Amino acid sequence: xxMQVAKKKLGLKEKYQVMTRGLDWEPSxxxxxxxxxxASYEGIKxxxxxxxxxxxxxxxxxxxxxxxxxxxxxxxxxxxxxQNNGHLNxxxxxxxxxxxxxxxxxxxxxxxxxxxxxxxxxxxxxAGPRVACLMQSLDEIRHAQTQIHALSNFNKHYNGLxxxxxxxxxxxxxxxxxxxxxxxxxxxxxxxxxxxxxxxEYVLTNLLFVPFVSGAAYxxxxxxxxxxxxxxxxxxxxxxxxxxxxxxxxxxxxxxLPIVQRWIDKWTWRGYRVLTLVAMMxxxxxxKRTMSWKEAWEVYFEENGGALFxxxxxxxxxxxxxxxxxxxxxDHLSHxxxxxxxxxxAAAAFHTWxxxxxxxxxxxxxxxxxxxxxxxxxxEFWREQAAKGNRFxxxxxxxxCQTCQIPMLFTEPGDPTKICYREVDYQGSKYHxxxxxxxxxxxxxxxxxxxxxxxxHQIYQGSCFPEGTDPSxxxxxxxxxxxQYYHLEFGRDNLDFEGSEDQKNFxxxxxxxxxxx
Amino acid sequence: xxxxxxxxxxxxxxxxxxxxxxxDNPQARINEAxxxxxxxxxxxxxxxxxxxxxxxxxxxxxxxxxxxxxxxxGNIDETDDELTLSWHA
Ligand SMILES: [Fe+2]
Ligand SMILES: [Fe+2]
Numbered sequence: 384x385x386m387q388v389a390k391k392k393l394g395l396k397e398k399y400q401v402m403t404r405g406l407d408w409e410p411s412x413x414x415x416x417x418x419x420x421x422a423s424y425e426g427i428k429x430x431x432x433x434x435x436x437x438x439x440x441x442x443x444x445x446x447x448x449x450x451x452x453x454x455x456x457x458x459x460x461x462x463x464x465x466q467n468n469g470h471l472n473x474x475x476x477x478x479x480x481x482x483x484x485x486x487x488x489x490x491x492x493x494x495x496x497x498x499x500x501x502x503x504x505x506x507x508x509x510a511g512p513r514v515a516c517l518m519q520s521l522d523e524i525r526h527a528q529t530q531i532h533a534l535s536n537f538n539k540h541y542n543g544l545x546x547x548x549x550x551x552x553x554x555x556x557x558x559x560x561x562x563x564x565x566x567x568x569x570x571x572x573x574x575x576x577x578x579x580x581x582x583x584e585y586v587l588t589n590l591l592f593v594p595f596v597s598g599a600a601y602x603x604x605x606x607x608x609x610x611x612x613x614x615x616x617x618x619x620x621x622x623x624x625x626x627x628x629x630x631x632x633x634x635x636x637x638x639x640l641p642i643v644q645r646w647i648d649k650w651t652w653r654g655y656r657v658l659t660l661v662a663m664m665x666x667x668x669x670x671k672r673t674m675s676w677k678e679a680w681e682v683y684f685e686e687n688g689g690a691l692f693x694x695x696x697x698x699x700x701x702x703x704x705x706x707x708x709x710x711x712x713x714d715h716l717s718h719x720x721x722x723x724x725x726x727x728x729a730a731a732a733f734h735t736w737x738x739x740x741x742x743x744x745x746x747x748x749x750x751x752x753x754x755x756x757x758x759x760x761x762x763e764f765w766r767e768q769a770a771k772g773n774r775f776x777x778x779x780x781x782x783x784c785q786t787c788q789i790p791m792l793f794t795e796p797g798d799p800t801k802i803c804y805r806e807v808d809y810q811g812s813k814y815h816x817x818x819x820x821x822x823x824x825x826x827x828x829x830x831x832x833x834x835x836x837x838x839x840h841q842i843y844q845g846s847c848f849p850e851g852t853d854p855s856x857x858x859x860x861x862x863x864x865x866x867q868y869y870h871l872e873f874g875r876d877n878l879d880f881e882g883s884e885d886q887k888n889f890x891x892x893x894x895x896x897x898x899x900x
Numbered sequence: 901x902x903x904x905x906x907x908x909x910x911x912x913x914x915x916x917x918x919x920x921x922x923x924d925n926p927q928a929r930i931n932e933a934x935x936x937x938x939x940x941x942x943x944x945x946x947x948x949x950x951x952x953x954x955x956x957x958x959x960x961x962x963x964x965x966x967x968x969x970x971x972x973x974g975n976i977d978e979t980d981d982e983l984t985l986s987w988h989a
């Protein structure tokens with residue numbers, strides 16, 4: 384880039400002052416409480432909003448300039464990638480299943496983040512956080528749009544990407560990311576900022592974007608690499624906002640500490656559970672792997688998050704207690720998740736498979752304590768069965784956790800041979816949980832979580848069939864009806880990668896790209 | 901002392917920036933990953949405008965960093981001349 388740097392009239396600090404506080408005004412004929420009705424009900428006490436400052440000191444004029452430059456770079460690359468049939472350069476067609484999961488599971492969350500930050504920004508009485516939330520809200524709609532644009536190129540060639548928005552609101556595993564964000568945007572503005580701005584953006588987002596995007600680059604997907612890094616360039620600012628919000632709230636009043644600590648505990652766990660999908664993507668779905676889930680967790684959470692919580696100790700904040708459970712799960716998470724998707728491969732909008740021998744050796748080297756002992760034998764058994772024509776598809780529906788909405792697939796902390804079940808009786812009904820942490824979250828706000836739209840319950844109640852379906856008809860096939868409701872085409876979008884249309888087409892097209900037909 | 905980091909895209913815009921950071925922060929470790937570079941440093945890391953300008957031969961606004969920034973950690977302080985990342989503990 385060749386940017387001209389104009390001679391500055393104001394220094395960074397003065398300009399920030401003028402372009403944030405300087406544009407604010409004191410209301411004269413309306414009461415502040417009426418203008419900002421959500422500013423106090425969560426119990427957070429703020430005495431001086433002017434103490435809040437964006438350390439980057441970014442103002443709207445500079446924001447537009449740099450965002451425009453990012454967009455110019457991004458679209459030039461996306462166009463070139465599409466024109467050049469870049470999709471044929473990915474390692475192998477199994478890779479494309481990661482972008483299917485991303486488009487259906489993550490991109491709609493970008494849009495929800497746009498709405499959430501617009502709402503939080505409107506709710507804060509301070510000019511500083513309002514401007515920062517406005518920028519983040521605009522960033523997030525940019526992320527949603529650029530992801531949809533970039534991935535639409537894959538939709539021209541591969542299955543499972545054709546109706547991502549419809550699927551996001553309906554498909555069983557997509558209720559995990561969807562309900563996570565719906566939970567956050569229906570909280571108050573301060574909790575939303577701690578949930579998304581701090582716990583997700585600051586503590587966990589590196590685990591989603593850095594390995595995923597670096598992995599996309601490593602697997603030859605320049606389109607995804609480009610939108611990923613472009614989004615990530617905004618992320619550094621979001622992380623900073625998340626950290627500043629925490630420090631600001633804690634410095635304002637000592638009564639804020641217990642409220643904030645509870646939110647950090649809750650949202651670190653909620654976010655971590657969503658990252659289950661990322662764990663299996665890193666360990667099983669990328670044909671060429673950059674780092675294991677466990678390694679990424681150690682670098683970005685244990686090391687970096689450890690430094691963060693040590694820094695916040697001066698405010699009395701402690702490392703969320705769930706970190707101990709997570710440490711016990713890190714050898715098992717991705718294997719248990721992929722095993723579940725392999726089971727339910729008939730009801731997923733992407734393909735599943737048993738890893739190849741060299742891939743299993745890689746997993747054994749990365750997970751010496753767990754892979755050969757607990758997970759390789761099961762995968763090898765499935766492979767043998769598939770070779771005999773008995774590819775296993777689970778036809779029953781799993782019990783879901785009331786809080787995180789993930790099937791009860793996780794094992795007891797410290798015992799990978801026993802599934803972890805927890806339950807609570809509340810107002811005459813029994814509720815089920817995957818873990819102590821999800822159970823505690825429910826117990827603190829049962830009024831909220833009894834309302835969960837659990838896909839399995841909804842299927843059994845008959846809410847997930849196309850309109851006009853008669854479940855009492857002769858020969859009624861419930862799975863077929865549910866897939867129709869999802870807009871998921873049986874035999875094209877689902878089942879094993881082996882024998883799929885994606886696999887055949889990719890081989891054919893790549894063959895045509897490398898020799899004369 | 902905890903580690904701070906800054907991660908940048910690996911491209912022609914960032915090559916002189918990474919060089920400047922390495923020169924100004926002798927404690928920094930440069931880690932290359934596919935398409936990106938992550939720079940770790942014990943306790944503190946400073947990005948200096950003047951060092952970047954020396955290498956690119958034109959004026960540089962530190963906010964241009966945002967274009968190629970991937971991630972960072974630590975408390976941030978930015979002025980016209982320097983961007984600093986640090987942990988208090
Ligand atoms: Fe985003
Ligand atoms: Fe759960």
